[in-house]
Amino acid sequence: MTTDQKNLIKATVPVLKENGVLLTDYFYKRMFKGNPELKNVFNMANQQNSKQQTALAMAILAYAENIENPAILMPAIDGISQKHISLDIRPEHYIIVGKHLLASISEVLGEAATPEILDAWEVAYNQLASIMSGHESTLYSKQVQKKGGWSGWKPFIINEKIVESAEITSFHLYPADQGSVADFIPGQYISIRLFIPELNLLQPRQYSISSAPNGEYYRISVKKEGLTRLNPDGMISNRLHDFLNAGDIVEVSAPAGNFTLNPKGDHPVVFISGGVGQTPLISMLENLIQSGSNRPKTWIHGCRDEKVHAFKDVIDNWADGQQDFHRHTFYDRIDNKHDFGNTYEGWVDLNKFDNKILPENADYYICGPSPFIAKHYKDLVERGIKKQAIHFEEFGPQTLQL
Structure with missing residues (x-):
């Protein structure tokens, strides 16, 4: 890109801050009208709650600010590329997206979208598409080089279904x-x-693998949503149930994602989860225990009550058998008011713990x-925990900026 083109991109930052979601909402509607086959690729429920539009607007803004x-x-x-390879996004999709995105900029901005601005954004988009598709090509290559690896979609059989x-x-x-x-x-x-008859579409969803690698199968642990309306979680999850x-x-x-356990070092590790957010952390913890790791391990989990508390017995057994493992559980309500040991009533509150439970040198x-992640990230930073030691994953489109 030329210096003038970069300056034109940066000049659009105020417009993107004010009208970014308006632009991306228009873009998605335009793209799905022009290329309805992409409805089988994208999470259509996230179009209803504006999460996808917001995530894209934030990504475009960040790119413009750092052009x-x-x-x-x-x-x-x-992180975005990891999501893309899990959805089988290919280079040809970038061509379609680019066509509709540039047209949307022109149509939404109107006269403000001068030929110079459109040319600058075309160069900028092609640069970003090249970076992302190149990175994704590398990730696909790594997937297929694994024993049993593949790219795209592969049929799996549900061997067991366990409540x-x-x-x-x-x-x-x-x-x-x-x-x-x-x-x-x-x-x-x-x-x-899965194919969703109500939509007459194929729809994809990501689910964390909830067990350590075992060489035989993948386990996913899925929450059933009580809502009957079409929503991001319930459409596929409830169908599975x-x-x-x-x-x-x-x-x-194939497995993807960069929210992963760092196996290096002997410093402590602390897991903090809310509800079904425990699933990727269960995989990490089980892996540490199976490997015989002597790293101090702390498990802090919150959910509504004991009835909805999945893997409680598993965690209790691990805690009983590991001197270097401690768990703390928060329930919104505790029906039986007797001594629950390391169980607390109310939402997860890190202020209950001293530096022995939440050490400064831990991962x-x-x-x-999202609000759960934001709160505890803020609480940890205020305690003096270094930001690079705090790792988090937001289910669905990425909208948190911490």
Whole structure:
């Protein structure tokens, strides 16, 4: 890009801050009208709650703000690319997106979208598309080079369906071809793709792998949503609960994601989860225990009550058998008012713990609803925990900026 073009991109930053979501909302409507086949690729429920539009607007703004040095955004680009390879996004999709995005800029901005601005954004978009598709090509290559690895979609059989709590059920997925299961890093996710008759569409969703690597199957643990309306969580999750059973086949993409356990070092590790956000953390913790790691481990989990508390017995057994493992549980309400040991009534409150439970030299992993992540990230930073030691994953489109 020329210096003049970069300056034109930076000049659009105020417009993007004020009208970014308006632009991306228009863009998605335009793209799905012109290329309705992409409705089978994108999470259509996230179009209803504006999460996808917001996430894209934030990404475009960040790119414009850092157009002088887009390499600064590589951690964020990697996170987006990980999602893309789990959805089988390919270079040809970038061509379609670029066409509609540039047309949307022209149509939304009107006379303000001068030929010079449109030319600058065309160069900028092609630069970003090249960076992302190149990175994704590398990720695809790494996937297929693994034993049992693949790219795109592959049929898996539900071998077991196990109720873990009043809301969460686990599904054990085995390759339909009876071949090897590609390894993964604890904390990663897979995508499940199902046909949704109500929409007459294929729809994908990401689910964290909720067990340590075992070489035989992937386990996902899915929360059933009580809402009956079409929503991002319930469309696929409830279908898994209500209509799919052992012996049924689902399409699965290879493990992806960069919210992963750092196995290096001997410093403590602290897991903080809310609700079904415990699933990637269970995989990390199980991996540490199975490997015989002597790193001090702390598990802090919050949910509504004991009935919806999945994996409680598993965590209790691990805590009983590990001197270097301690768990603390928060329930919104405790029905039986007797001594629950390390169980507390109310929402997760890190201020209850001293530096022995939350040491400064620990790695912290947080997963749960966005407000849950934001609160505990802020609380940890205020305690003096270094930001680079705090790792988190937001389910769905990435909208948190911490």
